[in-house]
Amino acid sequence: MAKRKKKTSAANGSMTTGMIREPAEQRFAAELTALESADDRAKPAGWRLSPRAVRTFICGSDGESIGGVVIPRKFYGDDVLVERAIVTLASNRGLMMVGEPGTAKSMLSELLAAAVSQTSTLAIQGTAATTEDQIRYSWNYALLLAEGPTPRALVPSPLYTGMKQGQLVRFEEITRCPPEVQDTLVSILSEKVLMVPELEGDDSILFAQPGFNIIGTANTRDRGVHEMSTALKRRFNFETVQPIADPEEEVALVQRESGRLLDESGVDVDVTRDVIEVLVDVFRDLRSGMTSDGMQVERASTVLSTAEAVSVTMSAGLDASFYGDGQLGAASIARHLVGAVLKDNADDLEKLRHYFNTVVKKRSQSVKGVWADLHRARKWLPR
Ligand SMILES: Nc1ncnc2c1ncn2[C@@H]1O[C@H](COP(=O)(O)OP(=O)(O)OP(=O)(O)O)[C@@H](O)[C@H]1O
Ligand SMILES: [Mg+2]
Missing domain, CATH: 3.40.50.300 (P-loop containing nucleotide triphosphate hydrolases)
Structure with a gap:
């Protein structure tokens, strides 16, 4: 790449x-x-x-x-x-x-x-x-x-x-x-x-x-x-003004905006589409209480907006550049996802854990790739 x-x-x-x-x-x-x-x-x-x-x-x-x-x-x-x-x-x-x-x-x-x-x-x-x-x-x-x-x-x-x-x-x-x-x-x-x-x-x-x-x-x-x-x-x-309805548009926007913000901060980091797709899927699942393949999950009590998907990507990108290998991956995403999900209600940690143990686990076996990386990154969830 x-x-x-x-x-x-x-x-x-x-x-x-x-x-x-x-x-x-x-x-x-x-x-x-x-x-x-x-x-x-x-x-x-x-x-x-x-x-x-x-x-x-x-x-x-x-x-x-x-x-x-x-x-x-x-x-x-x-x-x-x-x-x-x-x-x-x-x-x-x-x-x-x-x-x-x-x-x-x-x-x-x-x-x-x-x-x-x-x-x-x-x-x-x-x-x-x-x-x-x-x-x-x-x-x-x-x-x-x-x-x-x-x-x-x-x-x-x-x-x-x-x-x-x-x-x-x-x-x-x-x-x-x-x-x-x-x-x-x-x-x-x-x-x-x-x-x-x-x-x-x-x-x-x-x-x-x-x-x-x-x-x-x-x-x-x-x-x-x-x-x-x-x-x-x-x-x-x-x-x-409604949240973006089309997942493709949301992915394109998060990739473009986070890329622009990372560019402006002058860091050298690789943000690939497959990572953004997973992040946007996680946001949409937890926002709506329903996965794209029809599985019910508990909705997060906080707002998980597109704007927040952009800032999680930006923070994860900075993290990857400062402390990682300059490649934005699932581990950086997991570390910064926690703050966004738990900001209003610390009890949502259980919902997030459950999401990792069910949806992320299932996709790590069927879809593999970034989902498998994200499942491994569950160790970053607070205990
Ligand atoms: N439909 C959309 N089209 C383009 N960008 C969007 C869209 N939805 C969210 N965004 C992204 O979200 C960012 C922040 O949005 P903004 O701060 O304008 O939201 P807001 O509705 O004013 O939120 P708040 O109610 O918290 O003030 C935008 O800069 C853009 O990156
Ligand atoms: Mg505003």
């Missing part, structure tokens, strides 16, 4: 830019520029690309070269959902993406913001401690004391900036904010204005510019959307 080439700094995006993770508009700058140059369709006011080009950016160009660049698919799943999301952003309602953890809600919101507004960094992270000021605006207290409430002393929030510049604003995990704080958005979404009563004249009212809208995300496992006020719900169009 061919060894991966040693990484050079040129192959490593993060090393050349000095950032651990570039925002989407920088990571995909060449694609966005190519799409923009070839885009001759009408664009909603304030948008960088037409709705069709935004869709192509997210769902790919099916091998076709656009402005000299083939656009790869970034979101695997329901393309119609992507189209509806884009339509919502051009309407007068906000977009709310809900779903299980790790179903690419944040990724979609970042890609949409990068394609529509050229920036994905106008983002508010919702927490139980988020305040109204963090959503609207706050003050630089030194300037406030020195010169009173002036435009110079006002510290704009990402939302304020998005309204002023006509750009999309992302509100991550919105349902983790107290409902009364979430409701700050009600008047902003319906009136598209933000009052600043402390300032005078024109400065006391901010009218949103065309192109402004809000993309919210909410996780169905944490605090659910049922706590969101009906007034706020009515101002959003909801889209539920």
Whole structure:
């Protein structure tokens, strides 16, 4: 099997830019520029690309070269959902993406913001401690004391900036904010204005510019959307993002994403498809409670998302590079699988052991290969 080439700094995006993770508009700058140059369709006011080009950016160009660049698919799943999301952003309602953890809600919101507004960094992270000021605006207290409430002393929030510049604003995990704080958005979404009563004249009212809208995300496992006020719900169009249905697509995604992340960390490790296939099978079996060949297993109580399959592969890859022979194998996978499965409930260790003693054992005898390696790696399960 061919060894991966040693990484050079040129192959490593993060090393050349000095950032651990570039925002989407920088990571995909060449694609966005190519799409923009070839885009001759009408664009909603304030948008960088037409709705069709935004869709192509997210769902790919099916091998076709656009402005000299083939656009790869970034979101695997329901393309119609992507189209509806884009339509919502051009309407007068906000977009709310809900779903299980790790179903690419944040990724979609970042890609949409990068394609529509050229920036994905106008983002508010919702927490139980988020305040109204963090959503609207706050003050630089030194300037406030020195010169009173002036435009110079006002510290704009990402939302304020998005309204002023006509750009999309992302509100991550919105349902983790107290409902009364979430409701700050009600008047902003319906009136598209933000009052600043402390300032005078024109400065006391901010009218949103065309192109402004809000993309919210909410996780169905944490605090659910049922706590969101009906007034706020009515101002959003909801889209539920489902886990990837097709195992082939999930395998391709995990291989591509973990390969990219390992590349970016500059390690030299060989990630083969057969190992990823086994990992994805294990995740799907424990997630659904049913193996692909119809055997019932106990479902893990934690979420085992595609995003977690990517991070287990990444950790296992680093492990293989640091402490192994640079070949990602079942032993590294087993060592890192445990943490992902047991994170919510230590009692799931029994379920995992049972899975190894039944499903993995059976496949180690019939399918052999990586399954046999994985069965041998059961010694890494905690006692
Ligand atoms: N359908 C999918 N298409 C493409 N990538 C996916 C898909 N599902 C999961 N992923 C992978 O999962 C990663 C993380 O997803 P993301 O953080 O956007 O999930 P999330 O839904 O926001 O999760 P959370 O609710 O925990 O915030 C993505 O970067 C991608 O690698
Ligand atoms: Mg998220």
